[in-house]
Amino acid sequence: MDKVRWPFPESPGKLWNVGSGVIITVVASASKLLLSVNHLKVHGKERLLDALENRDKSRGLITVSNHYCCADDPFLWSILPWRHLNFRNLRWGMGAAEICFSNDFSAAFFGMGKVVPVVRGEGVYQRGLEFMLSKLDAGEWVHIFPEARVNQEHQWLRMKWGVGRLIAETKSTPLLLPFHHQGMDSVQANRPPYTPTIGKNVTVLFGSLLDFKENVAQMISNNVSPRDQRELITKDIQKEMKQLRYECETIHAAR
Numbered sequence: 001m002d003k004v005r006w007p008f009p010e011s012p013g014k015l016w017n018v019g020s021g022v023i024i025t026v027v028a029s030a031s032k033l034l035l036s037v038n039h040l041k042v043h044g045k046e047r048l049l050d051a052l053e054n055r056d057k058s059r060g061l062i063t064v065s066n067h068y069c070c071a072d073d074p075f076l077w078s079i080l081p082w083r084h085l086n087f088r089n090l091r092w093g094m095g096a097a098e099i100c101f102s103n104d105f106s107a108a109f110f111g112m113g114k115v116v117p118v119v120r121g122e123g124v125y126q127r128g129l130e131f132m133l134s135k136l137d138a139g140e141w142v143h144i145f146p147e148a149r150v151n152q153e154h155q156w157l158r159m160k161w162g163v164g165r166l167i168a169e170t171k172s173t174p175l176l177l178p179f180h181h182q183g184m185d186s187v188q189a190n191r192p193p194y195t196p197t198i199g200k201n202v203t204v205l206f207g208s209l210l211d212f213k214e215n216v217a218q219m220i221s222n223n224v225s226p227r228d229q230r231e232l233i234t235k236d237i238q239k240e241m242k243q244l245r246y247e248c249e250t251i252h253a254a255r
């Protein structure tokens with residue numbers, strides 16, 4: 001796909017940094033406002049804050065979640081205190097290249113919001129994933145929707161193996177924090193005119209922090225191929241997410 005704009009300048013100038021600061025602040029404010037007029041309940045938020053602030057900084061962090069509405073990211077990050085809502089600390093996200101990066105304006109907007117273009121169908125060895133790998137190598141935070149699209153069905157799609165690759169192939173195995181959320185699709189409709197609503201319940205449940213370091217070391221010493229490594233890791237994550245979804249749905253339904 002040659003129409004994709006790569007949004008990140010070699011060395012960002014002052015204007016780019018200011019633009020990014022403005023975009024992140026405006027989007028985060030709007031997200032906080034929207035979720036303040038709905039009823040948000042977060043379980044296990046301390047696990048996210050702990051992972052963000054207290055992990056061994058030589059290790060990156062990957063968060064994964066279900067994707068129920070096109071605005072899950074950024075709206076859900078409104079649960080974070082302001083000290084995390086800036087270019088330095090916010091997650092690196094992935095955006096569908098053909099949607100978010102099809103013209104210069106939207107490419108700049110998403111790039112300044114730390115969203116990286118990913119071309120669906122181009123597999124796990126593509127520029128966007130190499131970029132994510134380099135960020136994890138630098139100990140930073142990456143968020144992934146492993147289903148790679150909005151999915152409101154009551155079945156998980158098979159997760160894409162990119163997340164498995166990032167865990168298997170980052171020099172210092174990143175930590176993984178899964179979470180599930182429920183109710184975002186009633187806050188932000190998935191169809192035009194995408195009108196946000198008030199008074200809806202949103203429930204978020206964070207799982208426990210997972211460390212694949214031993215698994216990866218073992219697979220490498222057993223000569224498991226890179227392809228099988230990423231498949232096995234991704235399957236483990238999917239199993240974890242299924243359980244989390246079940247728990248979160250139960251909590252949400254009881255509200």
Ligand SMILES: *[C@@H]1O[C@H](CO)[C@@H](O)[C@H](O)[C@H]1NC(C)=O
Pocket residue numbers: 039199200201255
């Ligand atoms: C939202 O949750 C509250 C309790 O937290 C409950 O009283 C209310 O009925 C729920 N609203 C909806 C729309 O489900």
